[in-house]
Amino acid sequence: MYYITVENHFDAAHFLRGYVGKCENLHGHRYKVAVKLSSATLDEVGLAFDFRDLKNVLKPILNRLDHTLLNDVSPFDKINPSAENIARSIFKEVKAGIEGATLESVTVWESPESSAEYRED
Ligand SMILES: Nc1nc2c(c(=O)[nH]1)N=C([C@H](O)[C@H](O)COP(=O)(O)OP(=O)(O)OP(=O)(O)O)CN2
Numbered sequence: 001m002y003y004i005t006v007e008n009h010f011d012a013a014h015f016l017r018g019y020v021g022k023c024e025n026l027h028g029h030r031y032k033v034a035v036k037l038s039s040a041t042l043d044e045v046g047l048a049f050d051f052r053d054l055k056n057v058l059k060p061i062l063n064r065l066d067h068t069l070l071n072d073v074s075p076f077d078k079i080n081p082s083a084e085n086i087a088r089s090i091f092k093e094v095k096a097g098i099e100g101a102t103l104e105s106v107t108v109w110e111s112p113e114s115s116a117e118y119r120e121d
């Protein structure tokens with residue numbers, strides 16, 4: 001099996017509703033996002049999935065979130081913009097935009113030390 005990953009980032013503000021502590025207050029992150037695909041086969045060029053095509057799927061998804069207050073942006077106006085919920089939301093959007101490979105996971109870092117990964121196992 002071949003696995004490929006692309007990374008990108010966006011900057012946004014958020015706060016966690018119902019959180020008791022500093023994260024209930026408005027604050028911001030540079031979110032790093034990694035999207036991982038798998039494929040059992042390679043194309044005639046030797047690619048499991050073109051990095052460029054995956055970047056082109058991910059970019060508009062992140063652009064919708066970039067420089068926003070996430071709590072105002074769907075679906076985070078209804079569910080908390082935790083790293084877990086952001087990862088699941090991006091997973092569903094990426095999945096709708098790719099064919100010919102399997103979407104394995106989306107990982108979202110709020111900081112270099114803290115991340116959440118979503119998979120559909
Ligand atoms: N499982 C999760 N836990 C937390 C999330 C999350 O999305 N998933 N989010 C937060 C807050 O958004 C907060 O921004 C991060 O909290 P914390 O790590 O405490 O803050 P710092 O990055 O400033 O780290 P310090 O160690 O305090 O410097 C909280 N938890």
Ligand SMILES: [Zn+2]
Pocket residue numbers: 014023027028029110
């Ligand atoms: Zn935060």
